Amino acid sequence: MSVSKVEILREMEYAVTHIRERVLDEKARGHKVIGCLPILIPEELVHASGAFPVGIWGAERLPIVRAAEYYPPYACSVVQSITELAIAGAYDGLDGVLISCLCDTLKCVTQSFPLTCPSVKPIFVKHPQNHRLEGAVTYFIRELEGVRAQLETLTGRQITEEALCQSIEIYNENRKEMIAFARLLAEKPGLLTCRERHTVIKARYFMRKEEHTRLMRELNGMLRASTAPSFEGIKVYVSGVMLEPSHILDVMDELGYTIVGDELAHESRQFNHLVPEALSQLERLARQVQTYEGEAFLYDPRKTRGERVARAAKEAGADAVLFALMKFCDTDEYDLPWVRCAAQEADLPFLHLELEQTMQSAEPLRTRLQAFAEQLTHTC
Amino acid sequence: MDPCTTDTKTLLKQLTAQYYDDLNHAHERGQKVVWTNGLFPQEFFEAMDIQVAYPENLAATLGAKKGVMPYLEKCEALGYSSDLCSYTRIGLGYIESFDSDILNLPRPDMICNCTNICGLCVKWFECTAKRLDVPYILIDTPYQTEYGPTENDVDYIVSQFQELIRQLELLCGRPFNYKKFRQVLAISRRVAKSWKRATDYVQHSPSPLDGFNLFNYMFLAVVARGKSSTADFYDRLSEEMEEYLREHKSQFKGEQKHRIMWEGIACWPHLAQNYKCLKANDMIVVGGMYPVEWCVDYDQDDVRSLARAYAARPPIGSLTRQTDIRARIMEETRCDGALYHVNRSCKILTFLQAGLRRGIYERNHKPFATFDGDQTDPTTFSPAQFETRVQALRENMEAAKAERGGP
Numbered sequence: 001m002s003v004s005k006v007e008i009l010r011e012m013e014y015a016v017t018h019i020r021e022r023v024l025d026e027k028a029r030g031h032k033v034i035g036c037l038p039i040l041i042p043e044e045l046v047h048a049s050g051a052f053p054v055g056i057w058g059a060e061r062l063p064i065v066r067a068a069e070y071y072p073p074y075a076c077s078v079v080q081s082i083t084e085l086a087i088a089g090a091y092d093g094l095d096g097v098l099i100s101c102l103c104d105t106l107k108c109v110t111q112s113f114p115l116t117c118p119s120v121k122p123i124f125v126k127h128p129q130n131h132r133l134e135g136a137v138t139y140f141i142r143e144l145e146g147v148r149a150q151l152e153t154l155t156g157r158q159i160t161e162e163a164l165c166q167s168i169e170i171y172n173e174n175r176k177e178m179i180a181f182a183r184l185l186a187e188k189p190g191l192l193t194c195r196e197r198h199t200v201i202k203a204r205y206f207m208r209k210e211e212h213t214r215l216m217r218e219l220n221g222m223l224r225a226s227t228a229p230s231f232e233g234i235k236v237y238v239s240g241v242m243l244e245p246s247h248i249l250d251v252m253d254e255l256g257y258t259i260v261g262d263e264l265a266h267e268s269r270q271f272n273h274l275v276p277e278a279l280s281q282l283e284r285l286a287r288q289v290q291t292y293e294g295e296a297f298l299y300d301p302r303k304t305r306g307e308r309v310a311r312a313a314k315e316a317g318a319d320a321v322l323f324a325l326m327k328f329c330d331t332d333e334y335d336l337p338w339v340r341c342a343a344q345e346a347d348l349p350f351l352h353l354e355l356e357q358t359m360q361s362a363e364p365l366r367t368r369l370q371a372f373a374e375q376l377t378h379t380c
Numbered sequence: 381m382d383p384c385t386t387d388t389k390t391l392l393k394q395l396t397a398q399y400y401d402d403l404n405h406a407h408e409r410g411q412k413v414v415w416t417n418g419l420f421p422q423e424f425f426e427a428m429d430i431q432v433a434y435p436e437n438l439a440a441t442l443g444a445k446k447g448v449m450p451y452l453e454k455c456e457a458l459g460y461s462s463d464l465c466s467y468t469r470i471g472l473g474y475i476e477s478f479d480s481d482i483l484n485l486p487r488p489d490m491i492c493n494c495t496n497i498c499g500l501c502v503k504w505f506e507c508t509a510k511r512l513d514v515p516y517i518l519i520d521t522p523y524q525t526e527y528g529p530t531e532n533d534v535d536y537i538v539s540q541f542q543e544l545i546r547q548l549e550l551l552c553g554r555p556f557n558y559k560k561f562r563q564v565l566a567i568s569r570r571v572a573k574s575w576k577r578a579t580d581y582v583q584h585s586p587s588p589l590d591g592f593n594l595f596n597y598m599f600l601a602v603v604a605r606g607k608s609s610t611a612d613f614y615d616r617l618s619e620e621m622e623e624y625l626r627e628h629k630s631q632f633k634g635e636q637k638h639r640i641m642w643e644g645i646a647c648w649p650h651l652a653q654n655y656k657c658l659k660a661n662d663m664i665v666v667g668g669m670y671p672v673e674w675c676v677d678y679d680q681d682d683v684r685s686l687a688r689a690y691a692a693r694p695p696i697g698s699l700t701r702q703t704d705i706r707a708r709i710m711e712e713t714r715c716d717g718a719l720y721h722v723n724r725s726c727k728i729l730t731f732l733q734a735g736l737r738r739g740i741y742e743r744n745h746k747p748f749a750t751f752d753g754d755q756t757d758p759t760t761f762s763p764a765q766f767e768t769r770v771q772a773l774r775e776n777m778e779a780a781k782a783e784r785g786g787p
Contacts, residue, residue: 070734072722074463101523104499108731110525111699115735128536129495129502129520135539136520142532299502299518303510328463330727334503337459338510 008219009196012203019054019206023093026052032155035097036205037113038078038106038241039265039297041125042285044275045148046098047209048167049155055205056097057266058082058357060245070112076328077357078241079105086116096121096154098147102129102297103331123150129299131289140286148282164281171275174209177216178271184223186260186316190231191223194259195249201267234376235260237313237348239339240324240332240355242266247362248355255366255373261316263309264324269295296331305335306342313348320376323352349376388617392596395613399603404486406431412551415488415508418602419496419676421519421690423568424541426606427561428548433485434603435508438474439467443648443756447482452757465725466757468504475511488514490551492544496521496693498728517547521691524698529691537687564606565681572677574614575601579671581621582713585639588624589617590631591665591713592655595646601674634659638777641667641710643736644721644729649758650766657767658719661774666713669694672705699732703739710744717777718748719770724760747776 015022023033032051036043046053058081067083085091097120101107114122126143128136148159181200185191192200200219204212233256242264243249252259262268273291278284294304313321321343325332336352343350351372353365386394406413412430416422418437425432442448448466451473456462460472478484491514493505502518509516519540522533545556578597581589597617604610624630640658642665647654658665673694678685694705710718720737723730737748749769754760 071731075731104728107523111732124525126522130518130540133543135536139532139536300506301516303506330464330500331503333461333464334507340459
């Protein structure tokens, strides 16, 4: 491993482990900081307002105590930990948050967040579920106009067409690098560990995209120049919401797994759709939502997610599909049997792991991953 | 049977039987069958003479008649999580065989869903449509993050109506019947008003109407909101309540010492136990969301008003709006307290409940109690817990009354 690669990974690791420091640093520079909750947030608008967008997807292994005042134990752990952190004041330094309502739990978050974190301005992003219709594009443009106006008030800075166009280009550049990165790891499995891959992708949430893209260009250049290692472990394609708590990644690395592709909401689904061209910049953002197919959180009348996962897994050269099911995520719980079925029809062994972001130990998951690895080895 | 004189209990049975007979013979008569959720704009189906089935109702009926376990087990065997909503699990299990001894639905020619009750239905019907290989149409009514629906929401919904009409024309192989549609709008408005008038009888004290019976009376407001016979039925219920008032009678046979609001969906498998326990504690249910939820009224007979009415359904209302509605219900029906069903299945209602309870209590300082249950999974309910919570509620209401110097 070259020193430069180590440095890049270290910088990204620093970004994901020093979020508070980064937020304070941005504030000290006079920048507003806007939190972006799951699932699909048009971050470009935040960027164009000059504010620093920071991802809010909860925290790992956080004991849930006070969130129980708002949510019963069968709310998903991402929302539980966001609520716990909000009550603890972890988000008090933010100037605003963007919250989508793409599932029933997130709809409730739009209402509970202002109660748990009253000092932070909430801005709601109401995506159209019926996203393919032209009426949905018109609707979403108007919704985004509202988001833009609220961000302008919050930051005191007008979001011009030019600024937004520039932000979209910056984000699209980052997406292109990320797509290339994911492909490189499929072409040369084992070049990075599961943990490193995750860190590279997660760092997007806590760095300015220009900064992240610069590092990605360097990293991708090195990966392209690297010889593919002779990898003899198990190549998996990962589906689901997120692959955290991250000690599961260490377990996967220990057991000889590598990730050759994913469609995690927390990871690839954040960058695998470029913002297309259109007549205005807001229309471009609205039409990006129109381009989604087989997206778990949007209406999919032909329910194509399973087939898409199987196809992508095959294309990535995966030996198996791993479904990381975030417990109590209804959206994924309805899709799980279909993804399993499609994977099996494509002769891809399938493992589903039930995760909670708040879980303290990965040991029960280790046993399952170990058994799956043994099963695959025997089959081979 | 004369609908003008027959008692509503008998009449409801007759109309329910008629509905299922029409539904189950639809295909024989060349009619199409659509499956949908309870607050879908049924006006479009009625205009096209389409028979409509409600899988949620099927689940509730099977729940009330102790017939859900085979379907819950089947669903789990298919790989769905047992954490999912029990209505949806029953539905997904049921479509594997369509073989209930209690009640059956004809196979759908199309599935339609409106997001104005819950978001899970989007996925449930997606799975159902895929399994049964039928088209699936969505009307998306955006969540009311700020308070109520916006004009942008209404425009978006109207644009989806255009697509719905196109799809229904394709399904039926004939042009959309706009003339009948306008008639149905007028009838549906009449149904809304009749339902509202009938359910308002719970506001009397003592109440002639047992609010618990709304779990039964609502059936027609769900499945036949576009039919004159439904308006006639609710008018008949109002007449019956007038007779009860004149004769100082009530459907509730216990003592009406405490008037309460029931929050949430019924606990269908345990209705009898719930009712007996409330009655034993001298509690009559007078407040609830059903009168508001199923009163789909619009200002005038045009499509924007229709879209606005369906966009404004309470389950997708902001916390403030939902609090306002319930506080008003408790005030209008003169509730002494509230009983909250912490429903394991219904996230959209349950996850806001903590804020709701707090908000309502801050306004009216009425005692409340919660109990854990589920709309149709019988295993997620403890009769002992229910009894204890109801007793605690009674004691708190008595204490509150004593403090105020009341009876």
